[in-house]
Amino acid sequence: MCGIVGYTGFQDAYDIVINGLRRLEYRGYDSAGIVLEDGNNKLEVEKTKGKVDDLVRISENLKGTSKIGMGHTRWATHGVPSDRNSHPHLSNNDKIALVHNGIIENYDTIKTMLTEKGFTFKSETDTEVLVNLIQYFMDLNTETDFPTAVRYALNEVYGAYAITVMHEDYPGVLVVGRLGSPLAIGIGEKEYFIASDASPFVEFTKEAIYLEEGHMATISLENGVDIRTISENSKIEPEIQELKLSLEQIEKGGYEHFMLKEIFEQPKSVHDTMRGRLLVDEGVIKMAGIWDHIEKFKNANRIIIIACGTSWHAGLIGEYLIEEYARIPVEVEYASEFRYRNPIITDKDVVIAISQSGETADTMAALKLAKEKGAFIYGICNVVDSSIARITDAGSYTHAGPEIGVASTKAFTAQLTILTLIAFKLGKHNGNLGNADFMSLIAELEAIPKRIEDVLSSTHELVQNIAKDFVNATNFLYLGRGYNYPAALEGALKLKEISYIHAEGYPAAEMKHGPIALIDENMPIVIIAPKRGHYDKIVSNVQEIKARKGKVIAVVNKGDTQVSAMADYVIEIPETSECFSPIVASVPLQLLAYYIAVYRGANVDQPRNLAKSVTVE
Numbered sequence: 001m002c003g004i005v006g007y008t009g010f011q012d013a014y015d016i017v018i019n020g021l022r023r024l025e026y027r028g029y030d031s032a033g034i035v036l037e038d039g040n041n042k043l044e045v046e047k048t049k050g051k052v053d054d055l056v057r058i059s060e061n062l063k064g065t066s067k068i069g070m071g072h073t074r075w076a077t078h079g080v081p082s083d084r085n086s087h088p089h090l091s092n093n094d095k096i097a098l099v100h101n102g103i104i105e106n107y108d109t110i111k112t113m114l115t116e117k118g119f120t121f122k123s124e125t126d127t128e129v130l131v132n133l134i135q136y137f138m139d140l141n142t143e144t145d146f147p148t149a150v151r152y153a154l155n156e157v158y159g160a161y162a163i164t165v166m167h168e169d170y171p172g173v174l175v176v177g178r179l180g181s182p183l184a185i186g187i188g189e190k191e192y193f194i195a196s197d198a199s200p201f202v203e204f205t206k207e208a209i210y211l212e213e214g215h216m217a218t219i220s221l222e223n224g225v226d227i228r229t230i231s232e233n234s235k236i237e238p239e240i241q242e243l244k245l246s247l248e249q250i251e252k253g254g255y256e257h258f259m260l261k262e263i264f265e266q267p268k269s270v271h272d273t274m275r276g277r278l279l280v281d282e283g284v285i286k287m288a289g290i291w292d293h294i295e296k297f298k299n300a301n302r303i304i305i306i307a308c309g310t311s312w313h314a315g316l317i318g319e320y321l322i323e324e325y326a327r328i329p330v331e332v333e334y335a336s337e338f339r340y341r342n343p344i345i346t347d348k349d350v351v352i353a354i355s356q357s358g359e360t361a362d363t364m365a366a367l368k369l370a371k372e373k374g375a376f377i378y379g380i381c382n383v384v385d386s387s388i389a390r391i392t393d394a395g396s397y398t399h400a401g402p403e404i405g406v407a408s409t410k411a412f413t414a415q416l417t418i419l420t421l422i423a424f425k426l427g428k429h430n431g432n433l434g435n436a437d438f439m440s441l442i443a444e445l446e447a448i449p450k451r452i453e454d455v456l457s458s459t460h461e462l463v464q465n466i467a468k469d470f471v472n473a474t475n476f477l478y479l480g481r482g483y484n485y486p487a488a489l490e491g492a493l494k495l496k497e498i499s500y501i502h503a504e505g506y507p508a509a510e511m512k513h514g515p516i517a518l519i520d521e522n523m524p525i526v527i528i529a530p531k532r533g534h535y536d537k538i539v540s541n542v543q544e545i546k547a548r549k550g551k552v553i554a555v556v557n558k559g560d561t562q563v564s565a566m567a568d569y570v571i572e573i574p575e576t577s578e579c580f581s582p583i584v585a586s587v588p589l590q591l592l593a594y595y596i597a598v599y600r601g602a603n604v605d606q607p608r609n610l611a612k613s614v615t616v617e
Contacts, residue, residue: 002100308355318352
């Protein structure tokens with residue numbers, strides 16, 4: 001959510017900032033803006049509702065005018081998308097500019113105080129309150145310098161934020177701060193970069209500082225990077241890390257959309273997630289995060305999986321896996337609900353948090369609560385050194401590589417891979433999974449990337465053609481049983497996210513308890529019907545649908561005859577053990593959602609109202 005880019009150095013700041021904002025478009029946004037320091041140290045601001053291209057049209061005159069600047073892509077929280085609510089925001093004296101990701105929860109109280117002091121406001125945002133609070137502290141005492149005023153202001157607010165601030169009386173200086181929202185500082189040769197993640201500056205440097213929670217930094221060419229704690233002003237020695245990200249990974253590589261690229265990257269991302277962990281020849285699964293704490297898992301009263309959106313669907317499948325193979329009770333919770341319902345958590349519980357970005361605000365808040373209650377925290381995320389990676393006691397990175405498309409694809413199947421490895425390892429260790437079954441399952445798991453390749457090559461063109469027949473559909477129903485019920489939920493979510501067609505996922509047996517009333521000749525029903533796992537029951541469900549003239553799109557195993565004979569459209573996938581079917585079956589469902597959205601003319605990579613990294617509650 002929201003994207004921040006900042007730069008100070010020897011290059012044209014305009015180009016750096018604009019190109020950086022383009023790299024952050026995947027995060028989701030509704031407006032964009034830029035501020036530069038001109039030759040007279042005055043702040044030049046341009047901002048607009050709309051896309052970065054709209055910003056470029058009104059700001060090209062700023063190109064080549066400055067070596068320092070910052071920009072922002074906004075995802076609306078306080079105030080509708082509009083020019084005046086767009087960032088950057090200026091203080092009343094026009095000397096301070098600020099961009100902000102997050103929410104200042106006590107902004108209204110501060111705004112009332114500032115209004116009584118004579119401050120006025122042009123926008124509806126919490127961000128304009130913060131920039132004027134900085135001015136207030138500088139006005140209050142002329143001895144207060146710019147970085148100190150920022151620190152004073154941040155100590156008065158609560159909520160979540162990542163900010164970058166400029167002051168025209170402090171030329172060449174950027175001040176940044178972080179609480180709950182990520183911020184990275186790129187270290188170049190006589191130049192510095194600021195960004196919400198490293199993608200805007202990966203082509204310029206391989207060194208970065210990830211600002212820690214509750215820290216701020218003053219950055220200038222003259223004095224480098226000075227990091228302090230916000231609360232105490234204690235100096236912190238920066239930890240410079242080498243970026244593993246490459247420019248190749250964040251470009252489309254010839255695909256029309258990032259989403260399609262990421263769907264086709266799944267054989268590699270699943271393989272990379274298993275690499276070094278699944279050693280079939282040795283008959284072992286090596287996961288240090290699990291092994292080092294194996295007794296915590298073995299003796300747990302229960303495992304609680306917390307997540308949001310697609311990651312929650314992965315968690316539901318994780319529940320099936322862990323309960324079947326490790327025989328440990330599992331509960332799956334929406335992170336957004338978990339912390340607000342006064343949950344019962346003890347030091348005998350293990351909490352597994354799943355998040356693609358590792359920055360999901362709801363999941364972070366739920367984790368903090370669980371940690372306070374003494375639970376052991378295990379994280380599954382895709383971003384090294386993310387907030388969730390830092391707060392957990394142990395964890396596993398998915399190694400899926402950057403996922404730019406807002407609708408998650410390869411991160412989902414990578415999460416399922418990690419959860420499968422965890423279930424098998426725990427099951428083997430506690431004796432619930434015998435050696436012969438264990439060896440058979442891990443050998444089959446090793447072959448899953450090849451199975452995904454087969455699905456992509458055999459179904460890609462077929463799914464394109466099927467999608468054309470459903471461009472004008474207004475509703476979809478997705479059905480599955482057992483492991484494939486969460487896969488149905490995920491298939492429906494993908495369609496909703498990018499095509500804007502209403503879709504619902506249901507356990508197939510529940511269809512007759514309500515949704516069957518919706519079925520007629522205009523209702524498409526996607527049903528996941530692999531041979532292993534409740535196949536006979538699925539056959540009955542398809543018969544019920546066809547009796548009501550529903551249009552059936554069936555995902556079946558190769559060689560299937562019964563369901564295929566009744567279905568209107570058939571998508572074949574390789575036969576696998578039931579526990580692996582959600583990984584394989586999800587791929588054609590991703591393609592189906594993608595192509596329906598493309599044919600409807602939707603913005604596949606940046607669907608409306610959505611954000612990739614949801615850093616506000």
